[in-house]
Structures are given as C-alpha cells and as structure tokens.
Amino acid sequence: MxxxxxxxxxPREGVADPQGQTIExxxxxLGFGGVAGVRVGKAIRFEVTSESEDAARAEVEDMCARFxxxxxxxxxxxxxxxxx
Amino acid sequence: MxxxxxxxxxPREGVADPQGQTIExxxxxLGFGGVAGVRVGKAIRFEVTSESEDAARAEVEDMCARFxxxxxxxxxxxxxxxxx
Numbered sequence: 001m002x003x004x005x006x007x008x009x010x011p012r013e014g015v016a017d018p019q020g021q022t023i024e025x026x027x028x029x030l031g032f033g034g035v036a037g038v039r040v041g042k043a044i045r046f047e048v049t050s051e052s053e054d055a056a057r058a059e060v061e062d063m064c065a066r067f068x069x070x071x072x073x074x075x076x077x078x079x080x081x082x083x084x
Numbered sequence: 085m086x087x088x089x090x091x092x093x094x095p096r097e098g099v100a101d102p103q104g105q106t107i108e109x110x111x112x113x114l115g116f117g118g119v120a121g122v123r124v125g126k127a128i129r130f131e132v133t134s135e136s137e138d139a140a141r142a143e144v145e146d147m148c149a150r151f152x153x154x155x156x157x158x159x160x161x162x163x164x165x166x167x168x
Contacts, residue, residue, distance in 0.1 A: 032146075036132075037129075038128065038129070040126060041129070042126065059116060
C-alpha cells in the first residue's frame with residue numbers, strides 16, 4: 001500500500017521561536033491586526049510504501065524520533081492518507 | 085470570531101528542494117525504505133480574530149501573498165478552524 005504522509009515538526013511550548021516572533025511583530029505594520037500566537041515549524045511531505053497503515057505510521061514515527069525531529073526542542077505530528 | 089490557522093508554505097513543483105533531497109538520500113542509509121517525493125516546507129500556525137470565516141480566509145490569503153510566502157518559488161495552502 002502507498003500512503004501520502006505529512007509530518008509537521010513544531011517548536012515545543014516554551015522553546016523560543018524567533019521566526020514566529022518576527023512574523024508576529026511585523027504583521028501590524030503591514031496592516032494585519034488580530035493575529036496572535038504565531039509558531040513556525042516544518043511541513044515534510046512524502047509518499048511511503050508499506051504493508052499496512054499501522055506499519056506505515058510506526059515507520060514514520062520512527063523516522064521522526066531518529067532523524068526528522070530534535071525531540072529535545074521539537075514536537076511532531078504525523079498524518080497519513082492512503083493512496084488509491 | 086477566533087480561528088486557528090495553519091498556513092502550509094511549500095516549494096513549487098520544479099523548484100529545487102535541497103532539504104527534501106538530503107532527507108530522501110539519507111533515509112535508506114538509516115534503514116528506511118519505500119520513501120519517495122520528500123518535500124520540505126513551512127507550517128505556520130497562529131490565531132486570528134475576524135468577523136467571519138470568509139473575512140478571516142481573505143485576510144490570511146492576503147498575508148500569504150504579501151508577506152508569508154515568495155509567490156515566485158512557493159505555493160501556500162490555508163486551513164481555518166473556528167475556535168469554540
């Protein structure tokens with residue numbers, strides 16, 4: 001089976017997010033009000049082939065823990081969509 | 085009304101994505117097979133206050149066009165979720 005995968009890697013609560021702070025400070029000067037809590041992370045998309053959704057999810061979570069994220073300062077969330 | 089917003093900024097088709105290529109080349113060496121088409125983009129999350137979902141979406145799309153993305157080399161997708 002083939003799956004479309006989205007891994008979203010985001011800075012943990014309490015970890016500084018200079019990109020997010022820069023965006024949040026700049027938006028009012030461009031005329032955009034009412035924006036709060038800007039956080040900037042990574043969106044990693046790919047396809048994976050696996051024999052089941054559970055096996056694919058386990059493999060992707062292992063990739064996150066070992067390679068795609070820094071677990072000390074980042075959280076990750078995985079979403080999988082089976083391909084027709 | 086308040087909305088949780090996710091803006092996903094990704095490199096356009098045909099634009100080089102060195103981060104994605106580096107990840108794709110490294111995964112087999114770590115024992116992860118069956119992965120293809122790795123693309124790395126940004127996931128920008130924030131809250132926005134607006135009088136309606138349409139107004140919020142229009143404002144966020146304007147932010148994307150004018151500030152959050154480089155329309156020449158990047159695409160963006162916006163998802164909004166109303167807060168209770």
